Amino acid sequence: MKHSFYGGVHPHDCKAASCQEAIAPLSKPPAQVVIPMAMHLGAPCKPIVQVGDQVTVGQKIGEIAGLGAPIHASVSGKVTAVEPRPYVGGGKVMSVVIENDLQDTFGSELTPHPDYSGLSVDELVNIVKEAGITGMGGAGFPTHVKISSGIGKVDTLIVNAAECEPYITADHRLMLEDGERIIGGLKILMKTFGLTTSVIGVEENKRDAIEHLLALAANEPGIEVLSLRTRYPQGAEKQLIQRVTGREVPPGGLPAHVGCAVFNAGTTAAVYDAVVKGIPVTSRVLTVTGGAIARPKNLLVPFGTSFQQLIDEAGGFKEDPIRVLSGGPMMGIAQYDLSVCTIKGTNSILCLTAKEAAEVVENPACIRCGRCVNVCPMHLTPVYMHLYAEKKQWDEAERLNLMDCIECGSCNYICPARVPLVQSFRTAKFEIRSLAAKRKAAAEAKEAKA
Numbered sequence: 001m002k003h004s005f006y007g008g009v010h011p012h013d014c015k016a017a018s019c020q021e022a023i024a025p026l027s028k029p030p031a032q033v034v035i036p037m038a039m040h041l042g043a044p045c046k047p048i049v050q051v052g053d054q055v056t057v058g059q060k061i062g063e064i065a066g067l068g069a070p071i072h073a074s075v076s077g078k079v080t081a082v083e084p085r086p087y088v089g090g091g092k093v094m095s096v097v098i099e100n101d102l103q104d105t106f107g108s109e110l111t112p113h114p115d116y117s118g119l120s121v122d123e124l125v126n127i128v129k130e131a132g133i134t135g136m137g138g139a140g141f142p143t144h145v146k147i148s149s150g151i152g153k154v155d156t157l158i159v160n161a162a163e164c165e166p167y168i169t170a171d172h173r174l175m176l177e178d179g180e181r182i183i184g185g186l187k188i189l190m191k192t193f194g195l196t197t198s199v200i201g202v203e204e205n206k207r208d209a210i211e212h213l214l215a216l217a218a219n220e221p222g223i224e225v226l227s228l229r230t231r232y233p234q235g236a237e238k239q240l241i242q243r244v245t246g247r248e249v250p251p252g253g254l255p256a257h258v259g260c261a262v263f264n265a266g267t268t269a270a271v272y273d274a275v276v277k278g279i280p281v282t283s284r285v286l287t288v289t290g291g292a293i294a295r296p297k298n299l300l301v302p303f304g305t306s307f308q309q310l311i312d313e314a315g316g317f318k319e320d321p322i323r324v325l326s327g328g329p330m331m332g333i334a335q336y337d338l339s340v341c342t343i344k345g346t347n348s349i350l351c352l353t354a355k356e357a358a359e360v361v362e363n364p365a366c367i368r369c370g371r372c373v374n375v376c377p378m379h380l381t382p383v384y385m386h387l388y389a390e391k392k393q394w395d396e397a398e399r400l401n402l403m404d405c406i407e408c409g410s411c412n413y414i415c416p417a418r419v420p421l422v423q424s425f426r427t428a429k430f431e432i433r434s435l436a437a438k439r440k441a442a443a444e445a446k447e448a449k450a
Contacts, residue, residue: 003242003243003244003245003246004242004243005234005238005239005242005243005377006376006377006379007374007375007376007377007378007379007410008231008232008233008234008239008375008377008410009231009232009375009410009413009414010230010231010232011166011232011329011330011413012166013166013167013205013230014166014167014329015166015167015168015169015172015205017167017289017293017296018167018169018287018288018289018296018297018298019169019172019173019206021169021173021296021297021298022173022177022298023173023174023177023178023285023298023299023300024297024298024299024300025299025300026299026300026301026302026305026309026310026313027313028313029075029100029102029302030075030100030302030304030305030306030309031099031100032077032080032097032098032099032100032304033074033075033097033098033100033302033303033304033305033341034085034095034096034097034304034306034339034341035061035062035071035073035074035095035096035097035098035303035304035341036085036087036088036093036094036095036304036341036343037062037071037093037094037095037096038087038089038093038094038343039069039071039132039134039140039303039343039344039345040068040069040134040140040141040142040344041067041068041134041135041139041140041141041142042064042066042067042068042069042142043064043065043066043067043068044062044065044068044093044094045062045063045064045065045068045070045071046062046063046064046065047061047062047082047094047096048060048061048062048063049061049079049082049096050079050082051079051080051081051082052078052079053078053079054076054077054078054079055073055076055077055078055079055098055107056073056076056105056106056107057072057073057074057075057076057104057105057106057107057108057282058072058073058106058107058108058109058110058279058280058282059072059073059107059108059109060072060109060130060132060280061073061079061096062096067142067145068142069129069132069133069134069142069143069144070129070130070132070280071096071132072108072132072280072281072282073096073098073282074098074282074283074302074303074304074305075098075100075101075104075302075304076100076101076103076104076105076106076107077098077099077100077101077102077103078098078099078101079096079097079098079099080097080098080099081095081096081097082094082095082096082097083095083097085097085339085341086337086339086340087340088307088326088333088335088340088341088342088343088346089333090333090336095304095341098304108278108279108280109130110127110130110131110274110278110279110280111278112276112277112278113127113275113276113278114276116188116191116275116276119275121151121191121192121194124188124191124192124275125144125147125148125192126144127274127275128143128144128147128271128274128275129142129144130274130280131270131271131273131274131279131280131281132280132281132344133267133270133271133274133280133281134267134281134344134345135263135264135267135345136264136266136267136270136284136344136345136347137160137235137264137266137267137345137347138327138331138345138347139345140343140344140345143263143267143270143271146261146263147189147192147193147261149254149256150193150255150256150261151192151193151194153256153257153259154193154195154256154259154260154261155195155259155260156195156198156199156241156244156245156259156260156261157186157189157190157193157195157197157198157199157260157261157263158198158199158200158201158237158240158241158244158260158261158262158263159182159186159198159199159200159201159262159263159264159265159268160201160235160237160240160262160263160264160265161175161182161200161201161202161206161209161213161264161265162201162202162203162228162234162235162240163203163206163235163265164203164230164231164232164233164234164235165232165233165235165327165328165329165330165331165348166232166328166329166330167287167289167290167328167329167348167350168287168289168327168328168347168348168350169287169289169298170266170284170285170286170287170298170347170348171264171265171266171285171347172206172209173285173298174265174266174269174285175202175206175209175212175213175265176208176209176212178269179209179212179213179216180216181268181269181272181273182200182213182265182268182269182272183213183216183217183220183223184272184276185267185268185269185270185271185272185273185275186198186200186223186268187220187223188271188272188275188276189261189263189268189271190222193261195222196222197222197223197224198222198223198224199223199224199225199226199244200213200217200223200224200225200226200265201226201228201234201240201243201244202225202226202227202228203227203228203229203230203231203234204227204228204229204230205230210225210227213225226244228243232330232408232410233330233377233406233408233409233410236377236406236408237255237262238255238377238378238406239377240262241255241258241260241262245258245260247259247260251401251404252401252403252404266284266285266347281303281344282302282303283300283301283302283303284300284301284303284342284344284346284347285298285299285300285301286298286299286301286310286342286346286347286348286349287299287347287348287349287350288310288311288313288314288348288349288351289314289348289349289350289351290321290349290350290351290352290353290356291319291351291352291353291355291356292317292318292319292320292321292351292352292353293311293314293315293316293317293318293351294314294315294316294317294318295314295315296314297313297314299313299314301342301346302342303341303342303343303344304341304342305341305342306338306339306340306341307324307326307335307338307339307340307341307342307349308338308339310342310349311324311338311349311351317351319353321351321352321353322352322353322354322357323351323352323357324338324349324350324351324352325348325349325350325351325352326340326346326348326349326350327346327347327348327350328348328350329350329352329356329357329358329409330408330409330410330412330413331407331408331409332348332350358412358413358418359418360418361417361418364417364418364419364420365417365419366383366386366387366417366419367416367417368383369416369417370383371411371414371415371416372410372411372414372415372421374414375410375411375413375414376410376411377406377408377410378401378404378405378406380400380401380402380404380405381400382405382411382421382425384400385397385400385402385405385421385424385425385428386419386421386424386425388400388402388428389402389424389425389427389428390424392431394428394431394432394435395435397428397432398432402425402428402429402432403429403432405422405425405429407422407425407426409422
């Protein structure tokens with residue numbers, strides 16, 4: 001049965017520049033990598049190497065401290081610094097700097113299991129954990145936590161191969177060139193959840209990828225490849241769940257609450273690498289594109305490679321960009337320093353010209369047209385959320401379920417007044433979380449005195 005989700009927009013996909021570009025390794029390996037200890041949702045990892053240490057590709061260099069996933073060296077060589085460095089998400093983050101010896105000496109502690117049929121669910125989950133796998137669509141949620149929390153609750157397993165964000169073609173090329181890894185990883189995930197059926201959702205603007213996956217899944221009766229009508233933000237997991245199953249995740253809820261688990265295509269391929277090949281996550285495919293880029297490319301990149309090197313790899317700028325984003329034009333984060341380095345969630349470096357970028361309006365004023373309400377896929381009221389955020393009325397904003405905002409940018413895209421809605425919601429979320437933490441600390445202090 002076909003389902004749909006509320007809201008959404010139809011921006012031009014702008015994928016033609018790179019969708020035919022095969023995944024390529026870097027022509028020149030990075031002389032050094034700067035690997036941030038924050039590559040996931042949760043607390044940053046604790047560095048477990050010191051300046052002067054020799055490390056190998058796949059060696060663990062960051063250990064989790066609470067919610068998170070371990071981090072591994074992406075090149076072999078010598079640790080030259082352990083210090084805060086500019087971070088793709090803004091500010092500085094503790095990072096491990098490795099001088100590349102160009103030997104690519106491999107040293108993973110994982111054991112390959114070409115035949116994993118004898119492994120228990122706990123063993124499979126532990127392999128995923130030790131491999132440092134996270135959601136590679138951008139969210140960065142630790143994959144082992146998602147699996148563990150869903151076991152016994154999930155009846156529908158979905159691979160998110162929608163790649164609905166304009167310009168980005170990394171998952172498209174991964175499906176075409178390494179579809180076997182996606183199918184293989186999906187079969188491992190099916191085993192962990194005890195399921196015999198699953199769905200791969202691909203937007204119909206990737207017809208060649210759909211046909212390739214259909215051919216690969218022809219002998220896998222439990223795997224369905226579903227063609228999805230192209231619509232943004234279909235790649236958001238709650239919207240994808242509704243499109244595939246008709247189920248709606250409730251406000252504040254998780255996919256497991258409606259019996260679903262969703263994994264990005266890149267994440268699924270990484271599960272296959274970890275279990276079957278014994279390879280932790282040390283690199284990923286990303287797209288370097290945009291009107292300012294001379295030769296858009298899809299590249300296989302070791303984590304910690306600088307944005308500047310990747311832009312140079314794509315021929316550099318053919319004209320000065322007005323904006324460089326990590327990610328796509330809808331949800332990407334603008335960068336202030338091209339020395340920032342790739343992390344697990346970096347799926348694109350987008351360099352926009354003035355013609356491509358949305359016009360910035362000084363002191364924009366909402367005209368109460370209501371278009372943002374019509375396109376919000378989460379049934380929210382961005383116009384009022386922004387009003388409360390502007391007035392710093394955090395409690396009122398939270399009562400409008402602002403924390404359910406997925407920051408998809410549909411409201412920004414449709415707003416004729418160019419009000420920076422998503423930016424205000426990100427600020428409001430930070431303030432609401434800070435306020436909640438202060439209230440919790442005050443309550444605990446009061447309880448301790450009592």
